[in-house]
Amino acid sequence: MSTADGFVRNRHAASTLPYLRWLVLAFGAVAIVYPLAVFLINSLKTDQQFIVDPLGLPSYWAFGNYVTAWVKADMGRLILNSLFVSICSTALAILLSSMLAFGLHAYRFRGRRAVLASIVMMITIPAQVYIIPLYIIVIQLHLINTYWALILPYAAGAMPLAVVLFSNYFASLPRELMDAARIDGASSVDVYWRVLLPLARPVIGAVTIFSFTGAWNEFFLALVLMQNKDVYTLPLGMQVFANSAYSIQFTLLFAAFSISMLPMVVVYLLMQRQFIAGLAGGALKG
Amino acid sequence: MLNAAHTAVKVNARPIVRPRVRRRTPEFVLALPWILPGMLLFFVFVHLPMLVQVVMSFGPDHLGQSFVVTLKNYSDLLADKKFWAALGHNLHYAVASVIGKVVLSFILAMALNGAFRGRAFFRAVFFLPVVISFVAIGTVWGFMLQYEHGAVNAALRALGLPTPNWLGDPRLAMWSIILVDIWKWTGFHVVIYLAGLQALPQEVEEAAIVDGANAWQRVWRITVPLMAPYTITNTIIATLGAFSVFDLVFVMTTGGPFNSTQVAMTQVYLNAFQFQRFGYASAEATVLLLIMGVVSVVLLRFGQREEAR
Secondary structure, three states, X not given: OOHHHHHXXXXXXXXXXXXXXXXXXXXHHHHHHHXXXXXXXXXXXXXXXXXXXXXXXXXXXXXXXXXXXXXXXXXXXXXXHHHHHHHHHHHHHHHHHHHHHHHHXXXXXXXXXXXXHHHHHHHXXXXXXXXXXXXXXXXXXXXXXXXXXXXXXXXXXXXXXXXXXXXXXXXXXXXXXXXXXXXXXXXXXXXXXXXXXXXXXXXXXXXXXXXXXXXHHOXXXXXXXXXXXXXXXXXXXXXXXXXXXHHHOHHHHHHXXXXXXHHHHHHHHHOHHHHHHHHHHHHHHO | OHHHHHHHHHHHHOOOOOHHHHHHOOHHHHHHHHHHHHHHHHHHHHHHHHHHHHHHHOOOOOOOOOOOOOOHHHHHHHHOHHHHHHHHHHHHHHHHHHXXXXXXXXXXXXXXXXXXXXXXXXXXXXXXXHHOOHHHHHHHHHHHOOOOOOHHHHHHHHOOOOOOOOOOOOOOHHHHHHHHHHHHHHHHHHHHHHHHHHHOOHHHXXXXXXXXXXXXXXXXXXXXXXXXHHHHHHHHHHHHHHHOOOHHHHHHOOOOOOOOOXXXXXXXXHHHHHOOOHHHHHHHXXXXXXXXXXXXXXXXXXXXXXXXX
């Protein structure tokens, strides 16, 4: 290929590429937003309006759907349950993972690699593939239909990635940091709580995001382990609501699901940078 | 080296930090209070269930029956056409969703690469479905694809095109679910590719321009091969997701129509929690676990070899 030909082609490419880029980006963005927007708009229609015209704007804005949905689906309770389970499992995962990583970092003993490996090797295995014995264990421990039936497995499920992140972070800190604190007479608890944990704030942030989001959205374990309406989490409660007597009141369902999506979407939009780093960062480091 | 330095500091520190306790207590014992709580939780809720599951798969079908070691569950499994059909659906799901996600996310990441206004906005939009639960997404798309009142068919009808029964036609239902799965996860894979593209050495691209390579050649001969480790990461994640899929199927079709969307996890769920066949379902889940273990080991090895090149 001649150089001249190459230059001509490059200039040609340089002039069409920006348009191609915007075309691709716009197509992608519309493909993502459109279904959600249609869903949201339909949640503000009456059933008749939806059936006649599923694509248009509502002629009468049925905000009442939201009030009815909130009450009929008992959404306050579902949200509080999910919030409690997600917060507790996240806090537990952070505490136990950071302690474990600290123990393996601060003390040298035979078998510490084996301990780390036994946890990290489970990173690709989701809890649902051992749901049957998990169900039996939860029954044996008398945890069935309690929040702990979800909090403990969720925390354990978040541990492999959390331990990897904490371990790598502690290992990246200068060794002298710990030794200096020790010389100053700090106990190991002080070193952990006052020196390493405050420094590990970025890791705590990442673990909080992937652990909380995972717990908030989790469905399968909740489906198997929660058989009492009082302890339903949000995804489970919504699924049950969608299959209840209200399953034929379309726009009411739309409103209920819109409410259920709203908290996470709002938090995500406010902190999208941290969310993207927290949720995709683990895959890059693992 | 590090260890030597560490001991040196310790020798200095000895007179200051309680010498006797330090010398007598082995490091292992000191570490125990830190690692034991986490290990206990992980053992009870991860290691133990995995071990118990393997044991149960060689045991009786129903809980409460006396335990006799048997291969019956596995011989039943070999003859169970439903289970193999379900695994076949997982394979279909894996191949189609991996190709869809990898190709689409690569294109979108290429379009997003570089510094320009609106980049953060598009990235945030593409990533949005990742934070929404499968239950909500399955419901949103269930109504989008609904035969009579769905938005997709309403649009097709307005254009005078045929309106397929997306979730009711056994030939289409699996494809519809795969499409929704691609919709949810593409933004996630975009971010992985973007990280790779940003780590790409600028000089290679510049050298290729000097040598007269056109844009297409640069993408195909330089970017794609250099992105191989990220492609493997994306493939691993998407493949494992495809074999453990449950939520989307359960919400959108519950395995129907005519079992055309049954997957391994819906079979495990049905056999264990609808038919109480715990032994048999454990065998199914153990096979699935084995597949996922093999898939992740094989792909990880492959990834390591790629990186070594």
